[in-house]
Amino acid sequence: MRIFDSVHGLIPFEGNYAELRGVIDTPAFQRLRRIRQLGVSDLVYPGATHSRFAHSVGVFHVARKLLEIVRQQLGNDYDAEQGKVAVVAALLHDIGHGPFSHVFESALALAHEGGWSGSGEVVRHEVWTARIIREDTQLAAALDKVGKAWAVQNLGDKVAALIGKEDKNQVRGVYSEIVSSQFDADRLDYLVRDARATGVDIGNFEREWLLDCLRIAHNDKGEPHWVIATKGRQAVEAYLLARLQLHEIIYQHPTAWRYESAFGAFIASLLVQLNEGAISTEQVEGDAVLRFLSQWRQGKANTASYLAMDDAAVWARIADEADDFRGTEETSPATFWARFLTRRQPLPFMDLQPLPRDPGATPRDVKNLLGKFAKEARETLELHPGQLRYYVLSAYRESGPDPDILIQDRDEKSARPIHEISPLVRSIRGTYFCRVYFPNQKIFAEKREAITKLEQTFCAPCGAASMPSLGTSTSC
Numbered sequence: 106m107r108i109f110d111s112v113h114g115l116i117p118f119e120g121n122y123a124e125l126r127g128v129i130d131t132p133a134f135q136r137l138r139r140i141r142q143l144g145v146s147d148l149v150y151p152g153a154t155h156s157r158f159a160h161s162v163g164v165f166h167v168a169r170k171l172l173e174i175v176r177q178q179l180g181n182d183y184d185a186e187q188g189k190v191a192v193v194a195a196l197l198h199d200i201g202h203g204p205f206s207h208v209f210e211s212a213l214a215l216a217h218e219g220g221w222s223g224s225g226e227v228v229r230h231e232v233w234t235a236r237i238i239r240e241d242t243q244l245a246a247a248l249d250k251v252g253k254a255w256a257v258q259n260l261g262d263k264v265a266a267l268i269g270k271e272d273k274n275q276v277r278g279v280y281s282e283i284v285s286s287q288f289d290a291d292r293l294d295y296l297v298r299d300a301r302a303t304g305v306d307i308g309n310f311e312r313e314w315l316l317d318c319l320r321i322a323h324n325d326k327g328e329p330h331w332v333i334a335t336k337g338r339q340a341v342e343a344y345l346l347a348r349l350q351l352h353e354i355i356y357q358h359p360t361a362w363r364y365e366s367a368f369g370a371f372i373a374s375l376l377v378q379l380n381e382g383a384i385s386t387e388q389v390e391g392d393a394v395l396r397f398l399s400q401w402r403q404g405k406a407n408t409a410s411y412l413a414m415d416d417a418a419v420w421a422r423i424a425d426e427a428d429d430f431r432g433t434e435e436t437s438p439a440t441f442w443a444r445f446l447t448r449r450q451p452l453p454f455m456d457l458q459p460l461p462r463d464p465g466a467t468p469r470d471v472k473n474l475l476g477k478f479a480k481e482a483r484e485t486l487e488l489h490p491g492q493l494r495y496y497v498l499s500a501y502r503e504s505g506p507d508p509d510i511l512i513q514d515r516d517e518k519s520a521r522p523i524h525e526i527s528p529l530v531r532s533i534r535g536t537y538f539c540r541v542y543f544p545n546q547k548i549f550a551e552k553r554e555a556i557t558k559l560e561q562t563f564c565a566p567c568g569a570a571s572m573p574s575l576g577t578s579t580s581c
Contacts, residue, residue, distance in 0.1 A: 108162055111155075112298050116166045124254045125196065127247040129162075132412070133237055134244070136159055139415035143299060144208035145364040145446075146355065150303035153355075157199050157206065160295055167290040168195030170316065171283045178321040179329060187280040193248070194267045194276075194284045198291060201234030203411065204394075204419040204538035208365050212372040212491075213401070219490040221376040222405030233411060235269035240408045279321065286511050287502060288331060288344075296347050303355055308347035315340040315348055319478050320513060322520060332511040332520040339511055342529045347531055349500040357496055357538045363452040365527035366542045367445050371423065371492035374439035376402055392425075393418040402499055423447060433506075441544070457539040457560050467534045472497040478563050488541065488557055495539040501530055 106118040106126050118125055128134060137158035147153040169192055175176075176183045203209035207230075214227045238244060238261050245261050252260030266274040267284060274281075283290055293312060300308050306512025321329050333341055355361075378384050379399055389395045393413040400406045427442035445452070457478075475495040482493055501510070501524060511520035512527075524530045541556055543549040 106549075109168070110163055112114045112163055112294065112301060113166045116162060121255060122169070122192075122475075124251045125165075125193070127250055128193070128196065128244065131241070131247050133241045134158070134161075134197070134329060136412060136415055137200065137202070139417055140202055140204060140206060140415055142206060142295070143302070143355070144205040144361075145358075145368060146303070146361045148364050149358055149361045150305075150355070153299070153303050155302045157202055159250065160298060161196055161199050163294040163298060164198060164290045165192065165196040167293045168192050168283050171319075172280075173291060174316065174319050175279055175283075175321060175329070182237070182329070184280065186257050187276050189257050190260065190263045190267060190276050191206040191280040191283050193251070193260065194264045195290050197234065197264060198268055198284060199230070199234070199237060201230040201232070203230065203233070204414050204416050205368065205391065206230075208368055209372075209414075209419075209527055211365065214370040215369045216373045216376050219373055221373050221380065221402075223376075223380065223402035225401040225406065226404070228406075230270055235265035235271070237408050237412065238265040238268075238335075241412065255566060278324070279330050282331055286331075288341075292348065294345075296344070296351060299355060300347075300351060305351070305355065308324055308350040310343035310347045311340045315344060318409075320517075322511070322513075330511075332513050334517075335513050335515050338512050338523065341512070341523055342527055345500050345510075345523075345530060346364070346533060349498065349536065352454065352498050353536065357498075359456070359540060362494060362540060363542060364446060366491045367442050371426075371439060371442035371446065371490060372398070373489070373491065374437065374442060374530070375422075378439060392422060394422045397483060418440060452542050452544070453546055454540050454542045455549075455553065455556060457541060457556070468497050468499040468537075471535075471537050474563065475537065478560075482541070482556065482559055485559065486552055488552075492543065493541045495537065497535065497537045499535040500533045 106125065106129075108116045108118070110116050138156050140157045141153070142149065142155050142160050143150075143153045143155055151512070172188045172192055175188065196287070199206075203213075208469035210227075213222070216222045217227050235518075238248065248264065249316070252258065257263070263275065265271075265379060267276045267281065270285070276284075284287065285291070294317075295307065296310070297312065300306075315333075315337060318334040318340060320332045320334055322332045324330055375384075375395065375398055379395070379402060380491055389399045393410070396408040397406060397414055400410050423443045423446055426437075426439045427447045433468065475497065479493050479495060482488055483490060509522040509524075512523050513520045541552075543552065
């Protein structure tokens with residue numbers, strides 16, 4: 106089997122990889138064709154209609170190239186089993202995404218924060234991925250067949266443990282870094298794919314040169330891990346800068362956030378109706394989205410109901426609500442937001458800039474401050490959780506669970522984290538966004554002055570913060 110991809114060209118599934126055909130053909134994986142990579146961003150960038158399926162196949166291709174580099178450099182020390190687990194994990198890493206990808210996950214989080222989720226808990230897509238790999242019978246059978254052909258026992262369980270970052274995960278070092286790290290196959294695919302699909306001619310980096318500069322070193326535990334040759338430092342800088350720029354231009358685009366906020370309000374409205382018994386049992390059973398939300402609020406969501414949802418199911422629910430005219434001007438909140446999403450109505454918003462007073466504030470400091478600001482704003486101004494959204498992006502993490510990106514010294518005997526040797530990386534520590542959205546201009550006019558005053562109580566003197574906000578601040 107061969108797949109022609111818009112980013113990587115011809116991607117063959119030959120030799121041992123031909124066994125993966127059965128995995129790709131399962132309904133759980135084919136469902137990814139019906140889930141858009143960028144959620145509702147096509148309402149801003151019409152070309153952003155690419156799917157999680159294309160991305161997943163692309164990540165598999167990049168992971169395979171990375172593993173070949175590992176195999177060549179490690180020689181007899183190459184761990185074939187860990188490599189096989191890693192490449193399957195790369196293929197399946199996004200199988201747990203809900204409709205509209207991250208947008209659906211955020212909508213459930215906002216509903217939980219607003220108190221409309223009942224017994225429902227927010228579960229990250231990585232956890233759903235691990236559950237689906239273990240619980241979907243067709244996928245589990247396909248992985249079992251691949252495991253037998255490859256002589257890897259419990260392949261599915263090992264893949265699930267790696268993706269879910271479970272304690273029992275035995276995949277270590279560079280094999281794990283290929284699947285999830287600050288320099289992984291996922292980012293090496295989506296940064297290129299998303300820029301190309303949206304038509305954004307920025308955020309480019311020399312991917313092939315970067316791969317050519319990859320080297321293997323061993324840590325104190327004797328585990329192999331990535332280092333970058335000295336000559337690749339500028340390529341790494343471009344890679345990190347690309348991620349920052351694409352977040353600013355695509356992922357956190359203010360108009361895209363409008364529709365994501367509207368989508369969150371729509372899901373919350375459906376949950377309110379379910380909690381109030383305003384939706385009949387017959388309607389719930391006949392609609393994939395309502396069925397999942399009903400189970401989720403009772404703490405009984407399962408993989409079967411989760412996999413039954415895709416973008417088409419959600420749009421069908423939205424269209425049904427939008428067309429539910431009752432011969433009156435009065436509409437339910439769900440109908441209001443559904444009509445907003447189908448008609449692309451304007452949604453007023455404010456860009457805010459509450460800044461830490463410490464010039465040396467870290468991304469974690471900024472996130473903590475924004476959390477306090479959001480809590481106070483929502484309580485004092487009676488804002489819906491989806492109305493005030495914030496996001497903190499670390500272009501590069503100097504500490505945390507993800508390994509550092511290490512640059513070899515010229516003697517090739519030692520390596521240092523890139524932030525220690527790159528002034529550029531130190532200067533792009535991150536950025537953040539904080540926005541408030543309003544259902545209409547009237548509410549916007551009523552709340553604007555109060556929000557501005559609250560923002561000023563959190564705001565540092567102009568220019569004092571090290572992580573500037575994009576857009577125009579309402580103060581400063």
